[in-house]
Amino acid sequence: MSWPIAYDCMRGAMMAQCLWLLQHVQMSRVYHYIRGQSMIKLYVLIGMVEIFDKLMCSFGQDALDSLYWSTMRSKKRLTLLNFVIVCIQSTLHSLLLFVHITTLTVAVNSSDQALLTLLISNNFAEIKSAVFKKFDKQNLFQLSCHDIVERFKLILFLGMIMLLNIAHGGDDHLLAQFLNIFFLVFGGEVLADWIKHAFITKFNMLQPSLYEEYSMILARDITSCRKDDDNILDHTHLVARRLAFATLPLNCVMIRFLQIAAPRLRSYLPAVSPARLATIAALFYLIALAAKLLTGMLLMAHSYTLQCDASGGGGGGGARASPLPRSPAPGGHKSRKELSLEKLSTIARFTLWRGRIV
Known part of the structure; x- marks a missing residue:
């Protein structure tokens, strides 16, 4: 067995193991149990889980x-040692996300809405x-990465909570109430991010063009996966x-919640x-697969368009510009933007930069 196939098989085994353990969590x-706790305990629990x-x-x-x-x-x-470590980590992370979504479900369904406030x-x-x-552009990039993942998780978690409420027989009034809560929570998140980024750029004199x-x-x-012949992973791996977007635990938790909701929805x-x-x-699976492939192609096309526009090849009917950054001429110098992009390319969500991680 070649090592790419072995790596994919191990990832599949990790996912199966996480799903098997989540089956035993009622x-x-x-x-x-969470609903019986006091409001302050739940607020502290959500902070700890995050x-x-x-x-x-x-x-x-890293694992x-x-x-x-x-x-x-x-x-x-x-490889065996790393496989065991990743299995343990993925299981713990899946359980953590399971508790997080359940706590949010309690908050959304609470009658007094105090915890939601x-x-x-x-x-x-x-x-x-x-x-x-104090922020520089590297720290602001880390904060932007954090906000991207946080918004996606919030949409996914609220979507699964809505699915569970529908599966448990929520009427139209409760569904409308939940949609109001959905837009209130997500709208508050977006508004807070706008205010936060606006004043960070203002106080630190950073340009919005960053x-x-x-x-x-x-x-x-x-697009870098198309340039690396040894890369066996898809185009989303580097992103x-x-x-720092953990796909495996999120997939396991989402599948588990779908398993919980499916019997009630079928009734x-x-x-x-x-x-x-x-x-x-089978048709639903094929539609989901087609949507995934279409989304990947759209992301790839949009990424190439961004790089073509940045390299000055966005318009005109001439020869197609290369989406890759142009190499400086022999003896020439890189532009300020190219140097800035090279420095930013070394920064990830949890990279220690100037003594701190945002």
């Missing part, structure tokens, strides 16, 4: 990289802790690594034969 028991989530994201990415390189170099003992106010506490600190450079770094990460459907149900499931 959400109803966890939900009612902190450990960041630590798990940082450690998990996956170690497994990748030990597999490529055919070091069997080291505290969650929204936590966004503005984040503003206070960020705007009065965000174009940040987009360029992520675009290069997406996920830079953003609302008219009686269908198992063959027709299997056909519907």
Whole structure:
């Protein structure tokens, strides 16, 4: 077996192992246990879960990289050790995210909405802790990476909570109430991010054009897989690594919540034969696969467009410009923007820069 196939098989085994352990976690028991706690305890629990989530994201990415390189170099003992470490880390991270989503479910479904108010106010506490600190463009890039992942997780978590509420027989009134909560929580997150970034750039005299450079770094990460013949991973690997985006635990938790909601959702459907149900499931899988491929192609095309525009080849009907940055002429010098992009390319979400990590 070649090492690329072995690496993919190990990742599949990790996912199967995490799903098997999550099968033994009863959400109803966890939900009612968390619901019986006081509001202050729940607020502290959410804060602790968010902190450990960041630590798990940082450690998990390093563990996956170690497994990748030990597999490529055919070091069997080291590969086995790294595989065990990644399995333990992925399981703990999946359980952590499971508790996080369950706690948010309690907050959303609480009658007094007091905990939900505290969650929204936590966004503005984040503003206070960020705007009065010194930032340079590297630290601001780290903060931007953090906000990208945080928004995506919030949308995913709220979407799974809405799915569970629908599966448990929520009527139209409760669904409308949840949609109001969804837009309130996500709107508060977006508004807090806007205020935070606006005043950080103002107080530190940073140009808004820096965000174009940040987009360029992520675009290069997406397109770089086409230039590396030895790269076996897809075009999202480098972006996920830079953003510290843990895909494996999120996939496991999402599949587990779909398993919880599926039997109840099926009860609302008219009686269908198992063959027709299997056909519907296969069609749903094909649609999801097509959506994934289409999204990947759109991301790749958008990334190439960004780099073509940056290299001066965005318009006209002449020869197509290369999306890669132009190499300086012999004896020439790189532009200030190229030097800035080279320095930014060394920064990831949890890179220690000037003694701190944002």
